[in-house]
Amino acid sequence: MTAQAAQRADLAVVIGLEVHVQLETDTKIFCGCSTEVADDEPNTHTCPVCLGLPGALPVLNEAAVESAVKVGKAIDADIPSETTFHRKNYFYPDLPKGFQITQYDAPICRDGELAVEVDGERRTVGIQRAHLEEDPGSLQHEGGSIDAADYTLVDYNRAGVPLMEVVTEPDFRSADEVRAFLAKLEEVLEYLGVFDSQRDGSLRIDANLSVVDAGDIGENGDIDEEALEAANRTEVKNISSHKGAQKALSYEATRQKNAVERGREVAQETRHWDESRGITVSMRSKEAEKDYRYFREADLPPLRVSDWKERLEIPELPDARRERFREEYGLSGEAASKLTSTKQVADFYEDVAAEYDPDLAATWVADNLLGELNYRDMAITDVEARLGEFKHLVELVATGEITTKNAEEVVLREMLDDGDDPETVIEREGLGKADEGEVEGAVGEAIEENPDAVEDYHAGEDGALNFLVGQVMAKTGGSADPGSVNGLLRERLDE
């Protein structure tokens, strides 16, 4: 029996998340330094502001605020008319000012929610708050892990990159729900165009987990407030992926349940997720709010965003778009899901469906294009500049200029592998559809050359017609449409 299976069924897991997402802006949140730092030399994207030099003053990046307001609208949050910034004081070498500019009692978003689906069941996760803050720099421990390193280097390229911290209610009851939530959050943020999940370090998660008596959870999933307060919880830091979150939380749930079963108390502490060892390790007792000596950032005036809420539009979000695709285009749930997986895919589908049959468009975008891209470990964003060529390929199929089979198996694949446009591939491979005269000629030849098959056909043998179709296809180099060859043959044979 595994450790998990042996555990008491009357214990339940409660999880709440603090998710840091990087907002996609050209420049940092309080200075003009570029945020495109990925492969650049350390400390090349810095200035007096993000290095925290004396006398330097922060200037708030409007684009970061716009992104935050859009997120607030998307999660249906309250956006107060006035929001303020605070200093969170702590000493760590990656924090050049000795404090982080963040938001405290007046965050830009409060009381939002996001619906997720787990095992076909829809659940709404409450979002306590979502606020703006700056990223610290990054430390590089040379010669081993943090405790074994010979020395540590610090890079301030990331210092001042805009982050949004999304704090959920303790509404999760399993690691699977957490994973579904993270996927949904990323999907929504990418639809808004404020986030890039492919960017290194764009998502970082701190996960809080405690174990309570299952009896404290009501039928609707709500937890008794007192039980929630009383439960000792751990905060697991350093999680950087969906999979990491699921593994770290499964580990932590088992660890805490084991402790409770053995009558030991779970310590309220901060733990570190060690990805390579697959375990969480104790870091320190949990810091309390007073440790940070929060006070107002006097260098930034209060920010009034009331009219921004009306001014800033957000696109139709994935859930709504999925529903509309099912109704408007008559798509299956599965097809609608695939076609709304990213905004780019959904936009491209609608572009194609507007001109050709929506079912044909669905097959081409969801099955053929996404399938072939996926096979090559590519995404639609990798071929964004070539979408016109793919649309043209659908047109060639829709107007019967090439066969579906050739389009799928030859043209699309070579377009992706060689970077050619459809015409070039068709020309090179000689795939243009045979014209009517050519097909008729081939039908005549096939009949003339195969008297036995013709006899069998008249004797009512099914296989004979297929044989003759095959002969015509071979003569036309596969460029004829098998359905119409079939019809032509019947016509001639039945004359």
Ligand code: ADP
């Ligand atoms: P703190 O101020 O101690 O950080 P917060 O109220 O800000 O506490 O909550 C931080 C995170 O902890 C939130 O994501 C919240 O959902 C989560 N949380 C609160 N109580 C619990 C609990 N009993 N078990 C698990 N997570 C919890």
Ligand code: ZN
């Ligand atoms: Zn700077």
Ligand code: MG
């Ligand atoms: Mg907190």
